[in-house]
Amino acid sequence: MLRKHTYADELRQGLRRGRGMGARAQPTPSWAREPLFEKAVTPSDVGKLNRLVVPKQHAEKHFPLKRTPERTTTTGNGVLLNFEDGEGKVWRFRYSYWNSSQSYVLTKGWSRFVREKGLAAGDSIIFSCSAYGQEKQLFIDCKKNTTVNSGKSASPLPVVETAKGEQVRVVRLFGVDIAGVKRGRAATAEQGPPELLKRQCVPLPHGQRSPALGAFVL
Amino acid sequence: MLRKHTYADELRQGLRRGRGMGARAQPTPSWAREPLFEKAVTPSDVGKLNRLVVPKQHAEKHFPLKRTPERTTTTGNGVLLNFEDGEGKVWRFRYSYWNSSQSYVLTKGWSRFVREKGLAAGDSIIFSCSAYGQEKQLFIDCKKNTTVNSGKSASPLPVVETAKGEQVRVVRLFGVDIAGVKRGRAATAEQGPPELLKRQCVPLPHGQRSPALGAFVL
DNA sequence: CTGGTCACCTGTGCT
DNA sequence: AAGCACAGGTGACCA
Secondary structure (H helix, E strand, C coil): CCHHHHHHHHHHHHHHCCCCCCCCCCCCHHEEEEEEEEEECHHHHHHCCCCCCCCCHHHHHCCCCCCCCCCCCCCCCCCEEECCCCCCCCCEEEEEECCCCEEEEECCHHHHHHHHHCCCCCCEEEEEEECCCCCEEEEEECEEEECCHHHHHCCCEEEEEEECCCCCEEECCEEEEEEEECCCCCCCCCCCCCCCCCEEEECCCCCCCCCCCCCCCC | CCCCCCCHHHHHHHHCCCCCCCCCCCCCCCEEEEEEEEEEEEHHHHHCCCCCCHHHHHHHHHHCCCCCCCCCCCCCCCCCEECCCCCCCEEEEEEEEECCCCCEEEEHHHHHHHHHHCCCCEEEEEEEEECCCCCCCCECHHHHHCCHHHHCCCCCEEEEEEEECEEEEEEECCCEEEEEEEEECCCCCCCCCCCCCCCCCCEEECCCCCCCCCCCCC
8 A cells, every 4th residue: 555665766766877677778887896795595585485585794784774773663674775787677675674583684576586587596696886986886696506406307497578578487508598488376396406505605805895875775 | 682572571470470490489289270271282283383273262262362353563463471381480472363274373482382391292281270369370281192102203202401401301201210312403303193183172170261361461 | 366575483503 | 502693484464
């Protein structure tokens, strides 16, 4: 019902980039970005939980949250963060803190990102922000896992929207599309490989910096 | 940090009984209690579901829940109930109604109870309350199942905390402690015996009474 | 109704 | 060894 954030922000965001979704402005070059941290996503991060756990240390360092000390409302302390991907597309995620599990999470909007990027357990996401400039911008990028068990039975395939809005899964072998499977309901089976992925999170070099937040919020 | 339920409640509860966890006050004698009902726990009750289904009839008779018809908050209709066990230890459970399953359940805190009591499928739990007194107190007690398949392979043993906070499993034969096994990780195997336990719930005699709730909440 | 979102919860492994 | 971070869950709610 009372959606707090309407298209006002969308417009503000879109206009700053010159164009909306259609014609893409040139993506921000990597040399203009400052890496923050990287995380290898877990099965839960890309599964039906529809959330990404942001490692606490990096969350508190780079994405500090107003810790409303006195319980103003029970609605929580969530904010909306905008991230730009490698193609210049902007993703908005809800970012909040879960008291019960004492962890920071990206929730709303995350599942769409997972689906459209074809993100699978073991892949990595890399957070960065603009190195220079007054209005700091956040970035998110994917790095597909290239180690052995990439060809597991139920490994999620990238999902691409066709012109008609159809969603198909894409299988490429040496760059050639192999299968174009129509997408039904989300796969119920989870728990991919037995997992030999333990150390998922890596702090990146290129200058440790203080909170990257501020202008990004909302 | 900002734990909503701090030690305030704990203290309030503890002080009323004269002593906290350490030196135990004398347990409330059974003659001062009024039995409410008994349930033989199911595999689900002691399994990884982390909840106890309270038979609806007894739930509604003894533990009525304010059915907040108008959604005041999104926090739901749960309350926190304090139960005292045979040793005078107080257990706090979250008690709520699940619309999805149309059932009353004890959730938060229940798994700890199961673990520390070594509760197994087929065992019974007995609910009672103080027969006299202004501030009514709730009680919960276990009755181990003594029928045949008690010696199943992975039957959980009672877990007791030693003075140092160590946790050991207790095996008694004719009241004599047989084994004092240090407790490692929780056993992963679940779903105990194939179950021939159907009629699990028994209303107890000693005077059927109306709602036992009121002063217990929180 | 169904899927997405949200705020909870817990066991486990790592530190 | 004890605490904590978090992976993997839950039900409720809502659009």
